[in-house]
Amino acid sequence: MKTVLITGCSSGFGLETARLFLDRGWQVVATMRTPRDDALPRSERLRVLPLDVTDAASIRSCLAAAGPVDALVNNAGIGLLGALEGIPMAQVRELFETNTFGTMAVTQAVLPQMRERRAGVVVNVTSSVTLKSLPLLAVYTASKAAVNAFTESLALELAPFGVRATLVLPGRAPTTRFGENARSRMAGSIPPAYAELAGAVFADWAQQPADAVTQAPDVAEAVWRAVTDPACPRRLAAGVDAVALMPA
Template identity: 70%
Template sequence: MKTVLITGCSSGFGLATARHFLEHDWNVVATMRQPLPDVLPASPRLRVLALDVTDADSIARVVAAAGPIDVLVNNAGQGALGALEGIAMDRVRTLFETNTLGTIALTQAVLPQFRSRRAGVIVNVTSAVTLLPLLAVYSASKAAVNAFTASLALEVAQFDVRCHLVLPGRSPETRFGENALSHMGDAIPPAYATLANDVFARRTPSDPVTHAADVARAVWRAATDPSAPMHIPAGADAVALAG
């Protein structure tokens, strides 16, 4: 029975992905900053572990506790909404620590076992919604993961390790917007207010969106289909953008 380690499982994409793998009889190591065991169905194949992807000791403990891993899903991330002029550099660093460096650090910790077994899959969840105003810092953190994944794939193919990117669109089922807004503060200075109003006004209830189940299915495809492409859009809006 195979094992998947998934980050950011307390809600949204990570939670849906953990449930999907459990439903398909995999062992699931679901990680969260603050463990919430009750959000997932009780199962002897489930372990819920505390993980802070910005902390090297936390990463080492989780990788050791997880045992042999077949698939790593780097899903944990934060949002940042605002004009660049209004975003403090401390916030920029925090975002990159989680979205970019956390992904790199956890991948680095898991990769030796993939290499030694000559098997393994790395799935990094980034975003299809990046080339928009007021998302410059967030976009940069995700674009870095995209480039990291593409380059890493060339390094590890010799060990029969696969790398994939799952690219969700905008989702009403995640905490991205909530988290981004909670950190926004004065991130939209008055000079950018008209632009921000225009951006928010463009969204309508009829716009195509990404559902958490779309991402779970895309991650599942990446994990289980050796012929899957590196870039897998997830959600109706992401597919439209990719087309």
């Protein structure tokens, strides 16, 4: 029985992905900053562990408790909406610590066991905003674009050891807590000079029909394919809006 470790499982994409892998017979290590007993159904194949991807000691402790893993899904991330002028650099660094450096740190910690076994897969969840630039998302897009480049180069390093590295790029998912958290960080991030632009952007997002955006099951299915199908593309879109942006 294979084991997957998924970061950021308290809600949204990570929670749905953990459920899907459980339903399909895998052992699941679901990690989150503050573990919740009610987040997932009880199962002998499930362990819920604390993990702060920005804390080296937390990463070491989590992986020691998890034991060998066949697949790592780096899903943990935070959002940020705002014009660059209105975002303090401390907030920019916080975003990169989680979205970019956290992904790198957890991956680096897991790789030795995969390399030694000459088997395993790393799936990094980024975003379709790296396929089509959008205003008010410059910092967030940069944090995810860095992970895209990191993953594609890493894949070349790992191929000789039989380890794969792939990307899942979700579209916009307005129903997840991720979007709510991004908006909660907006305080002061829209200077008056950008108010008209922001109003137009938000109005456009509000008009998008529910069937034209990404749902959590779309992402879970894409992650499943990335983990279980060695022939899947290096970049895998998740959600109808993300699929529409992928180059032919």
